[in-house]
Amino acid sequence: MLGIAKKIFGTENDRTIKKLRPLVQKINDLEPKFEAMNDDALKGQTDVYKQRLADGESLDDLLPEAFATVREAAKRTLGQRHYDVQLIGGITLHRGQVAEMRTGEGKTLVSTLAAYLNALNGKGVHIVTVNDYLAKRDAEWMGQIYGFLGMTVDCINNYEAFGNQRKAAYNCDITYGTNNEFGFDYLRDNMKFSVEEMAQRGHVYTIIDEIDSILIDEARTPLIISGPTDDKSELYRTIDGIIPLIDEEGYDVDEKARTATFNEEGNEQIEDLLNERGLFEGESLYDVENVTVVHHINQALKAHKLYVRDKDYIVKNDEVVLIDEFTGRMMDGRRLSDGLHQAIEAKENVDIKPENVTMASVTLQNYFRLYDKLSGMTGTAETEAGEFAETYGLEVLVIPTNRPIQRIDDEDVIYRTEQEKFKAIVDDIEEKSAKGQPILVGTVSIEKSERLSEYLTQRDVPHRVLNARFHDQEASIVAQAGVPGAVTIATNMAGRGTDIQLGGNLEMRAHQEIPETATEDVRQEQEAKIKAEIAELKEKALKAGGLYVLGTERHESRRIDNQLRGRTGRQGDPGRSKFYLSTEDDLMRIFGGDRLKSMMSSMKFEEGEHLTNRFMSKAVERAQVRVEQRNFDIRKNLLKYDDVMNDQRRTIFEQRMEFMTDDDVSDVIEDFRHQLSEDLIATHIPKKAYAEQWDVEGLNVAIKEAILMDVPFDKWAQEEGIADEEMLTRLKKAGDDAFDQLSSGLDDSEMLRAQKQILLQVIDKNWREHLQQLDSLKSVIGMRAYGQRDPLNEYKSEAFTLFDNLLTSLREDVTKAMMNLLLNVQMQRQQRAQNEQQAATQQAAQNASRTLKNEAGQASPSAARRARSPMDMVGTATAAAGSSAPEASSSETSSKSDPKTASTGELTKKQLIGVSRNSLCPCGSGKKFKHCHGKL
Known part of the structure; x- marks a missing residue:
């Protein structure tokens, strides 16, 4: 019945194409007008369209004329004229959909229509290709059209330098590049320390060529920027030698699911083999001491049984280079994670590169969902229409061929x-x-x-x-x-x-x-x-x-x-x-x-x-559908986990961007310090708890670690009727006073710059550690299913807790780093002042000595008695040194105030700053200052 209805009324796709025909006719009707224009007049249309946009017209209003302009420019530069079906493809791309166009229908030329129209707003268009060669080729080839119409175009690829050249490419109206390069630039930008250093200027509109290859086939592997860890080459080689010694009955390989696991018999063999090599600890293979070794053994098994040379990878120039299973291309620079790549390197007996620690990562799904408008084209998209709709909110439109097939x-x-x-x-x-x-x-x-x-x-x-x-x-x-x-x-x-x-x-x-x-x-x-x-x-x-x-x-x-x-x-x-x-x-x-x-x-x-047999062909197709569905489920599951991280990533990146663009982040530094005080008070002095239940000693230690100061909590706690609110108010004031004291005399602009740098550096450090924790969590969370708990829900809950801990660590680490920096700066200033003081003293002594010698024969005894001694000159030199001289030397501080009777607030303000790093600490501990209150 459904088939009959389709024959009578056509499919939804057919009806959509039919609705676009009048718009195509409108573009065709404009062709004589633009053919009559000379080159200068045609070029001038770009400025006309930009002005009309500024005056309030929309891109949809400009579409017919803009498309007709591009068609005419293509005829004059490339000798190619857009077919009517190519115009339909261009409209589809502009509307943020996927255009399925058969091979040879001219998709590259189609992209120029939507790219030109959407570049008129001046916000930049990104065109994504599957490799560097095509990015460069298309930028030069189609660039003739854009250049003729006064648009700027460039491409980014692996071989060009970063920095200003990279930024200049993104500042063009249209930028070509591969999906990896766009994604990695996004991650790099979110590791920069100033907006001026960032390459990308936003994510407004993108056209993805071979969109199914990029958003579906390659979407199983996230983009990761990583840094090396310790070298474990010998461990990999030792474990690699173990795998061939294990009987085939000791492991199970599932080619459908691409999994390889050891069974009970294999575990026993592994324990014996590890014992012989001194790598086994504890009583069981799965004791906590053996976690790392077991992980590497599992990866080595996968390397031997699931990854095939010349199919999954090749060995080139003593390196293991992965092969894209869908395109057959080498994926230079791409490495498998969790030690699997190292296991393959050990198997092939090539140089083993150290494992990497994730510094930043993003999936292709979540990167491309950043764009305000996303579109793409390919020869085969209809089979994946469901995934495009569910994951990206993209509709697929099958464009008819220019000529019958x-x-x-x-x-x-x-x-x-x-x-x-x-x-x-x-x-x-x-x-x-x-x-x-x-x-x-x-x-x-x-x-x-x-x-x-x-x-x-x-x-x-x-x-x-x-x-x-x-x-x-x-x-x-x-x-x-x-x-x-x-x-x-x-x-x-x-x-x-x-x-x-x-x-x-x-x-x-x-x-x-x-x-x-x-x-x-x-x-x-x-x-x-x-x-x-x-x-x-x-x-x-x-x-x-x-x-x-x-x-x-x-x-x-x-x-x-x-x-x-x-x-x-x-x-x-x-x-x-x-x-x-x-x-x-x-x-x-x-x-x-x-x-x-x-x-x-x-x-x-x-x-x-x-x-x-036609039925056998259908059976093969059904098998393909099952594999595709399984792969879709894998991608969908991975995306669910990454969505949890993505929410956190966006929060951190947006906050980071806000800090970078703010001229003054001193309010953030103060807010972090106050929030830290609140956290510490809440931890050690719970609400409605009696004074004798307060952990005053623990609070003292925590404050000393975080804010580098002593606060008289013991004395305050003994005051009648004091509560946690009053303790918090005093702590905040003490912290503010210490900060003001340490930052006094510093250049305001330098101070603001230092605050921003510390804020960004601490965020990056904590975010890297957080990513490692999430990776570890993801690798073990599946075990929760054995306890009848949903791993995804467990991951969400645990990830939220880890993120909350991240925010707490941020407040503490920023405060501690800021106080450390200020203390270091003040000590350096103090040391310089002391050096200047000593130099002045020596100079004064030399001057006094010369004066006495010159006057010895002429002055009366009473005059000699009135002459200043070297000690008097030291005082003069100290006065001449001005306000940069210390308030008191460490020895003077010790003699003037008893640390047992002096208030700790005074110790921080007056005694702590003016102490040489190698002098005795004024607290009376007997330790050098750098090992006591001056410890960084």
Whole structure:
């Protein structure tokens, strides 16, 4: 019934597209107007639109004219005109939705429409690509349109410096870059100490190319900025040597869930092996003393049993480099956490880099949800529409193709063994290549691509391999994959970003074949020659059937398979796709391949005979759906945990930004000091408690640690009728007096700067420690499920408690650091004053000695008696030193006041400041000042 209704009324997607047609027609109607403008008039439209925005019009009001302007600029700069379906794509992006557009429909050009329109408000547009090459290429390529219209454009990537150059890129109207770089810059900015040092200027609007690859495939791994810890290389190598010694019955591996765990038998073997190596403590493997070793053993098991070389990672230049399972690209600089990467390095016997401590982190989900408006485009989004809606609030709109699709998708063929499958694949490739049909072969791992390459080499079939090992040649290999008879083997074609054009790619060939030194005439002549050759080759490829896409097995994600298929049949070209499977493929094996293999054997399938069955293809698709759902559940669960941290992250980052932008944070410092006093009083002098129940001694110790001062709580506590409120009032006043005394005479601007620096540094230190605590909590919280408690709710509760502790630590640490700094500054000033005093004394003594010698023969005895002694001169020198001289030396303080009778408030104000670090402490303890009240 539903199918009949769709045929009559169309799908919701069809109805949405229909509603957009009048707007497209409105843009088309404006084309003659803009075609009639000269270049200067067309360029001037940008200023006109900006003024209209300032006068109150909205971006929606400007859309038709802005899109028509961009279309005309594209015609004049790139020689390309936006199709009507591309205009629909641009409208979709502007509305903050996901545009699903087939490969070859010109998504890169589509982005210019929405980017230009949204850049008119001057707040910046970020365009996200999957790698640095595409960011640079698109910024230069599409930048011709933006530049023509007076817009500034730049790109950020791994190789450019940070600082002013980075900031300048973000200050452009349109900024290209990868998802990782945008995310890491956000984290770096929130570790800076002034707004001027920050690169990004906000998160207003972003367009994400290959949005499914970035927001779904890569979203399982958070972005982390980390710092190294202690080197444990020997421990990793020792533990790595243990794993091969454990019997297969000692552990369980679940490939579906990607887990590997030791069982009871394995635990016993581990205990014996650890004992032999002196790494076992206590009575049980799971005693607290063995937690670290057990953790590393579990990671080593995963490294050996779950992570496969040339599939999950490669070894390059003595380093373990991870491979993106969805794109097949190397992920340089990306490392697995919790010691797992180190375990793989030990397994491969390469240099082991120290583990890292998290300094800042954010998931891609939570980073991109910072943007006021988020949009994206890809060739395959409909299968993940539910996740886009639930996680990001994004709707998916499937844009029709410019020309009808002529691609033929054959049913999957299934072989009994992988060996039989590969033989059939090689036969098919050899046959199609011989008749001049270009072939794109998709594999799911480097290992499979290199194995297939060996088979083709044995048959003398020319071919090229594209995988993580040949990452740098990616663009040129893909660009020429449409040449007649070309055979290209690619590991996961997701997000390659370069179209496979039948006959070859003009731009790529021109770049490779025409020298940079060639004159314009020579260049045009050569380009015309290449264009003619490509047209001839395209005709041959079309006659041979167009591009043939051959999949060597099904990926666990339908989107990756669809992206591979989508490489053929672009812009109405003919094409064909086919997948070869075997019961030994990973996906088939995990989801019932053994049963199918037994069935094929019982049905007496001969070697090389295959099964073609529509129901089997549907069964494979159902298996993919189950894997996708499981992966979605994993991402959703991870996001729930990260949302807890994200709320805290935003609170800290917003507070940090507020402190950075404030000129004066002295009120915050005072507030922290007062709150600390309240916390200490509440802890040691509870409300409604009797005086004899007060912990006066503990309060004294805590105050001395936090505010570096003695307060006469003993004396106050003995006063009749005194309560906790009065104690708090006196404590706050004593703290304020001590702060004022220590900060007296200091430069106000320097003081304000120091307060801000301390505030930010203490926040960063405590936030790093908090992240480590949350990581540790997350790793063990799952155990709460055994006690019939929801781990997520437990995590929320525990994380809230930890965050509350973080805020308490902030108040205490900021107060302590501030008082320490002031005490240090005052002691340095005191030391300088003492040095000046000693120098003046010596100079005065020398002057007096010379005076006495000069007057000795002339002065009468009475005159000699009236002459000042060296001691008198010391007094004069002290007076000359001015107010910077100490009020009293340490010895004078000791003789003038008895520490047992002097009030502790006076000790702090008068005696504490004027004491040399190496003098005896004025409290009478007999210790040096630096080891007593001057201890930092």
